[in-house]
Amino acid sequence: MSTAVTTPQEASANSLIAGQLPKYTPWATLLVSLGIAAGLLNSVGHFSITAVALSGIALFLVGMFALSSAVEGIRKAKDRLARQMVSLFFLVALIPLISLIAGVAVRGSERLDGKFFSYSMRNIVGEGGGAIHAVYGTLIITGIATLVSVPIGMLSAIFLVEYGRNGRLARSITFFVDVMTGIPSIVAGLFAYTVFSILFGPGTKTGLAGAAALSVLMIPTVVRSTEEMLRLVSNDLRESAYALGVPKWRTVLKVVLPTSIAGIITGMILAIARVIGETAPLLVTAGLTSSLNTNPINGPMTTLPVFVYYSYVTPGIPQEPYYARAWAGALTLILIVMGLNLIGRLVAWRFAPKSR
C-alpha cells in the first residue's frame, strides 16, 4: 500500500481518435490574445499593463477553450481549461505572496544583524537595540502553548477518529472544536487574563497566561488537522494490523500515526504559525516589557508580534530605527516558522514509513 506521493503520469488519453493541437498552441494563443487585448484597449484609450494582462488572459482562456473543443473535442478542452485555471489561480496567489514576503525580507534585512539578536530594548531609545527579549518571549510562550495544545489536540483527534465511533461525546467534541475555531483571539486573551487574575491576583501578566490564551486558539487547529489526516489512513492498514494480533492502541501509535505523520506535522506547523503571530491576546495577558525575561511564571514578557506592533504603531522620534526594528522583527518571526517547518519536515521524513 502506498502512502508516498507522486503525480500521476500525464494522461495522453484518446489521442487516437481525436485531433491534437500542436504543443506551441497555448503560447501562441496567449501572445495573440495579449496582442488583441492591447490593441483593443489602446483604441478605446484605457491602456494599462494590468488591464491588458487581465483582459488578455480572459481572452486566452476563452480562445483556447474554443480552439481545443473544435479540434480536440469538448472533454479535452475542459481538461485544458482546468489545467489553465489551476495554474492561473496559482499565479494569482503568488502575487500577494511575493509582494508580502519580498517586502518583509527587503525591509527586515536592514536591521537583521548580530545586535538585533543580542540586545534587548532595556534603556534603549532611538537607534540600536534589539529584540532578543521578544525572541525569547515568543519561543517560550509559543513553546509552552505547543506543549499543552499538541498532546491534547492529538489525543482528542485520535479519540474522535479511532474510539469515538460517532457517539454522542465524539459528535459534540467535533462540533465544539469547530466552534472553538471561532473564538476571537482577543476574547481568548481576555479569558486567560481573567482566569489568571482570579488565580494569581489582579493584573497578573505572565508568559504563562499568554501561553494559556494561545492554547485556547491553538487546540482546535491541531484537532481539526490531525483528525482530517487520521481519517485518511486506509482501513486496510488498520485491519492488517488487527489481523496480526496487534492491539488497537499499538496499531494507532505504530501504524496509523506514522502513516499520517507528514500531514499531522503540517497541521501542527500551521497551528503554531496561526498563534505565533498573535498580538492582541498577548498584550493583554503577557504585557509589554523592554527587558529580557525568561521566567514564564513571573513578570511580563514581550513577544515578537507585540514588539513589531508597538514599534510600528507608536514609534519614538526619529521613527526610522523603530520601523527598521519592526520589520526585522517580522522577518525574524517568519524565519522562526521557516525553521520550525524545516524541523517538522525532517521529523516527518524520519518517522514516515518508506514505501518506495
Add this chain to the structure above:
Amino acid sequence: MKFNRLTAVLGLSCALAFSACAANEGGGAAAPSGEGGSSMSGRLQGTGASSQKVVQENWVAEFQTANPDVTITYSPEGSGAGREAFMGGGADFAGSDRAFTADENQPGAFGKCTADSIALDLPVYISPIAVIFNVDGVDSLKLNAETLAGIFKRDITRWDDAKIAALNPDAKLPSANITAVHRSDDSGTTENFTDYLHQVAGNVWDKAAGGEWAYPGGEAAKGTSGVVAAVTNGVNTIGYADASQTKDLKKVEIGEGDTFVGPSEEAAAQVVENSPQVPGRSEHDLALNLDRKAEGYPIVLVSYAIVCQSYKDAATAELVKSYVGYMASEQGQQVAMEKAGAAPLSAMLSEKVKAAIDSVA
C-alpha cells in the same frame, strides 16, 4: 540512532536557553551608576494610554539608567484599560488621556490604594494634535474651527469650497472631493479634537466631545499611524494625529479671525497654562478643564499619570513617588519635549504636580 539528529537539535536549543542574556542587560553591576549609587530597587507596573507609550519609554530608559535595580514596565493597552487595571489593582499607576470623573474617584475604589485613599490625576504629558493634509499643489492651509468642523462633519465636501477659499486666498485649491480621515478606534486624540470643535464651533459641531467618532460617513483609520498612513497614501486627504508622529506631513494652521498658529510645543503649552483646574476636587487632584478658546494652539491632548494618594505598600509608594516625580521634573519634561514632541508643563503646573507627588504616601 534514529533520534540522533533530534536530540542534537534539542541540545542546541537548550544550550541557547541557559545562556539567555541580553548584551545590554548586565544587572546592577555592569550598568553605570550615574548618580553614585541609587539604593532603589523593585518593579513597577504601569498600564494605560498608548499616547504615552513613547514618552514613557524614554522616561523609563532614563530612570532605569539612573536606578539600575529598578524595572518599570509600561503596558500601552489604552486609557480605559489602564483605568480599569488601576481600579482592579493590576497596575501601580495608570496613564490616561482623561482624568477620573468625580463619580469614579471615590475612596476605596482602587486596588493598590488604602481604603480611604482617592486617586490623584497628575498632568504629565501635553501633546499638540496636528491637523494634517495631503493635497496636490497646496503647501499651507489655514482653517478656523467652523470650517474644520464642516469638513469633518462632511458639510464641506470639496476642496474649492468658498469657506476654505475665503481663509486661503492665495492657495491653489483643487476642485476635488475631500477625504477626511478620522480615528476608527476609540481614542483620547479624537476626544480632544472633537472637544475643540464642540467648544469653539458648537453651532456646527453639535455633538458633545467623545472618544468615538460621532458623525456617520468619512474615512476612518486605526491609530495615529493608521491616520498618518491613510492621509499619506490617499488622495486629497485631511486628518488629525499626534503632532510628534507627523513630521513629514503638511500641517494646517488653526485659528480664529486673523491669527493662525501651527502645532508647536510652545503654543500648546500656552493653552494648557491658561486652562483652569476642574473645580471641587481634592487639593492634589489636578484634573484640568481645557479652555480651547484661550490663546495658543487649541487642539491639545493632556495625558495624566494616575497614582494613589496613599498606597497599601510603602515600597511601591516610594518607587511611584520617585518615578512620577521624575516625569514632572524639569529633566523629565525636557526628555518628553525632545524625544516625544511633547509640550513642557508650565512652571506653575509643574509646582502643583510636585506638591501633589510629595503628598503621596
Add this chain to the structure above:
Amino acid sequence: MSTTTQPSTGTAGGGSGDDHHEIIHSSKRFGERLFTQLTKGSGIGILVILAAVATFLVGLSIPALTADVKDLPYGNFWSYVAPFAFGTVWAAALAMVMAVPVSLGIALFISHYAPKRMAQTLGYIIDLLAAVPSVVFGLWGINTLAPAVRPLFLWLNENLGWIPLFSGAVSGTGRTVLTAAIVLAVMVLPIITAITREVFLQTPRLHEEASLALGATKWEMIRQAVIPFGMPGIISASMLGLGRALGETMAVAMVLSPDDVINFRVLTSQNPNTIASNIALSFPEAYGLGVNQLIATGLVLFIITLAVNMTARWVIARRSEFSGAN
C-alpha cells in the same frame, strides 16, 4: 462511475476492526484502557476549556444585556452589535468566495500538476505565508494593497456601477471592505491550501489509476477520484479558514475604514466593521459597562460561528447521504 470508494469516515474509522479481533492479554488490556482513557480525557478536556470560555463570555455579557440603556456607553446593545455582526459575516463571506477556489486551485496545482520537486518547494513557500503575523498583513494592506487596488475600484465603479455592489463614491484611500476581504483571503489561503494539499496527496493511487485507465482525462480523473475523496477535507479546511476569517482582529482593524452602517457596497469609505475588529478598536478605551458590552459582542461572534458551523455540518450531513461514501 463517480462513486469511487472513499475510506469510511466517522463511524467506521477503525471501528471495523472490532474488539473481538484483539488478542487479550492483561498487560495489553491495561495499555489499551490507559490509552483509551487518555484520548477520551483529552476530548473531555477540550469541552471543559470551551465550557470555561463560554461561562466567562456569558458571565461578563449579562451585565451589558440586562443593564438600563441609559447606563450603556454604546447605547442599545442590539442596534450596536447589528452592523458588526453583519460586517463580520459579509467580510468573511467575501474572503471565502475569493480564497476557497484559489486555494483549491493551488492545492491541485501542487498535488497534481506541478512536477514533484517544484511542488515541494511551492508547498513550502505557501506554508510560509501562514507565518506572517497579522500585523504585517495589516501593514501590507494599508501601504501596498490599498493604493494598488484603488484604480481597479475606480474602474469597477465606472463600468459596473449599476450593480449595487459597486455603487457609491469610491473611497479616497482604497481601504474598503473589499480590500479587507482580500487581505483576509490571503491570510486564510495558506490554511486551506496546506490541508487540502495534504488531503489530495493522500488520494489512493489505485483510484486515480483506475479512472485514467478507463480513459478519463486528467481533469475528469480529478473530478472523479480526487475531489470526492478530498471533500470532507476540503470542507474541514474551509471551516478552519472561515474560523480565522470570522475572528481575525488586527489585520481588519488596521485595513478597514469602518462606519456604523449596514450596506453591501464594497467600494466606499462607509463599511460595516467586524465584531473582532471593533473589539480591538474600542477595548483599549472601554471602561465599566463598556467592557461588558464589548465582551457581549464577542459572545455574539461566538454564536455566529456556532450557527455557521451548524449550517455547514448540516450541509455535509445531507451531502453524505447521497455521496455514496461508506
